[in-house]
Amino acid sequence: MQFVSPLTRGRLVRRYKRFLADVALEDGQEITAHCPNPGAMLGLNAPGLPVWLSRSPDPKRKLAHTLELVEADGGLVGVNTMHPNRLVAEALAEDRLAELTGYATHRREVRFGAASRVDFLLEGADARRCWLEVKNCHLMRGGGLAEFPDCVAARSAKHLRELAAMAQAGDRAVVVFVIQRTDCDRFAACADLDPVFAQTLAAVRQQGVEVYAYACDISPDTVRLSRPVAVI
Template sequence: MDFPQPLTRGQLIQRYKRFLADIVLEDGTEITAHCPNPGAMLGLNMPGLPVWVSRSPDPKRKLAHTLELVEVDGGLVGINTMHPNRLVAEALAHDVIPELTGYASHRREVNYGVASRVDFLLEAPDRPRCWLEIKNCHLRRTGTLAEFPDCVAARSTKHLRELEAMVAEGDRAVALFVVQRTDCDTFSACHDLDPAFARGLEAAAQVGVEVLVYACDITPSEVRIARAMTWAR
């Protein structure tokens, strides 16, 4: 996924009200940017961190800038939770994820379960349907371990139950975690921040829901799904 325009570097002043971030750009201009991330952003919301923002040419937008990347320990972290579905769509189109190749169609936002919509439904004439849920991961607290979630994620736990139901019906179901970091090589559910989700992920895997984890390559000009990661259960 290429950013449509070059990103601008700045420094985080504060992130507040979940979706707002005050930033001072390198030229000294202070802006308020949209922060497209409903999570806690632990370790990524500290004043003074270097950040990268995009700018929309749409004059109707209330906030022209969007917070895209945060620099931590010399590495880039993608915080935009809207990007993983776009990244996966691109990866599916180019057969980047071997476990998900061979499907004739990739439909998005298909209704299923109880008032839910799956991120992708993969279909082919000669194989079971594949229900694919995407989760964005950007939390790292120790070493090279990526964790999800960074706060209580009841909706994500509900999605695991929906995937289990699809497996029970004879379909395939996959929970795919997209790690928008360049400094992690293993993944774990975050037991202390959301024990219900951690238990739910293990339970889902035990009944046949597949768990995939892929890391990204990230630069100020592009983000790409790049490589598989190990799930440390």
């Protein structure tokens, strides 16, 4: 995934009201940017951290800038939660996900479960239907271990239970955690921040839901799904 325009570097002044971030640009200007991330952003919201912003060409947008990347732990971390679905769509189109090859169509936002929409429904003549949910992950507290979620994620737990129902009905059901970091080699559910989610993930794996995690290559120009990491 290529950023549509060159990113602008600055320093985070504060992140607040979940979706707003004040940033001091390198030219001395201070702006308010859209922060497309409803999570806690633990370790990525400290004032003074270097950040990278995109700028929309749409003159009607209330906030022209969007917070895209944070420099933390010696590398770049993607915080835009809109990107993982795009990254997976790109990888599916290029047949780069070894676990999800052989499907002729990749439909997006298909209704399933109790008033929900699954991120992707994969279908092919010689394969079982595959219900695919994508989750963004950017928390790493040490040791190369990526964790999800970084706050209570009741809606995500609900999605897991809906996937389990599809698996029990005979279809494939898959959740892919997209780790928008380059410094992780393992993934685990974050049991101390959301024990219900961790318990639910363990339970649905026993019910047939497949769980995968992929790290990304990240630069100020591109973000790309790159390599699988171990799920523990």
